[in-house]
Amino acid sequence: MTGLRERKRARTHAAISEAAIALFLERGFDEVSVAQVAEAAEVSKRTLFAYFPAKEDLVVHRFADHETEAARVVLARPPDAGPLAALRDHFLDGLRRRDPITGLNDVPEILALTRMVVEAPALRTRMIRFQEASERALAEALQDTAGVPALTARLAATQVVGVHWLLSMDNSRALLGGQSADERCPAAVADAGHAFALLSEGLAAHL
Template sequence: MGVVDGKPGLRERKKQRTRTAISEAAITLFLEHGFNQVSVAQVAEAAEVSKRTLFAYFPTKEDLVVHRLADHETEIARVVRARPPRTAPLAAVREHFLKGLRERDPITGLNDHPQVRRVHQMILDAPSLVARMDRFKTGAEQALTQALQETADIPELTARLAAVQIVAVQWALAQDNAERLAYGEPAGERYAGAVKDAEHAFSLLENGLRQLTPRG
């Protein structure tokens, strides 16, 4: 049985423990030896499962890393769908990102926990993981496009162009934060600058890039 009285059943709990054990074994090995240097067979051995079992939980090697970010792929879309009445989609996304900065959410790039920084660097060092993150970004754009169409009642092209811009801006802000932290700037010291950059970025989006108009 799956859920009993709102709680996962025994089978589901066992599956979750297996999934967690595989994931933790993978990340430990990848951080110690490098993503490209560790085989799926080595991960399975460390997690004490068969390769077949591993692939049942994680279809590809890249999934062993990217699954930790899976919930974030549709996060912006969920924020848009759950926004309070009469709140503009962009205002809801902006507040959510600023909240993420305050809480040091790793997805904002403003988290200097050693393991978070090492995982970020590991992704950048593995071309297959970089490519997978591009697919992640595309998925976020598609989910946000649909959410904007359904909740803001705007044409598909308008929704798609808005989604591309919003996702790209958050992506760029997070990358800037992560890069600064990678060079040793503490998250606490970066926070004010991260907020300022985010406010500027969302202001550009809100004003339709009017501030790029040449003077004179």
């Protein structure tokens, strides 16, 4: 019974999300109300809020798996790999795989979602909370595995997450401006290498 209940919840969650994203992309995030999303998904507003506490969560949850991604990379790195090197390699691999979180993905549906996040003030504000959660998780992972003091871990996490975000936004803006992912890729890889080199020079004594 528990498995059936969880599957039903997952289907409802997916249905609400898909209805919301379709409406947002068609009409604009600010032009669609929660009531309209609930109607399109054939659920009550109360049910919708049980799954998504805020309107912004209907979009940001698409990035939920990435919120603790940097922390997971640090925790899962090989014993002989430093945290910063592991994070750099993971980001570069994401560029090669065209992972949407790197901003280097020009699939039309993903690009449209990226444009919405970039252009909607409420979503940009919500992404700040996403970044803060990423920083906290990464700081904890650095403390646990790199043996650095709490302040050092927090400062390092803030810099790393900030660099990730800046690189991703630069890539997204390039693609939204008309470049293809393949055209942008060499510059994206070069920018990432430069950014992590700067981080390494500043953090090498600790990480």
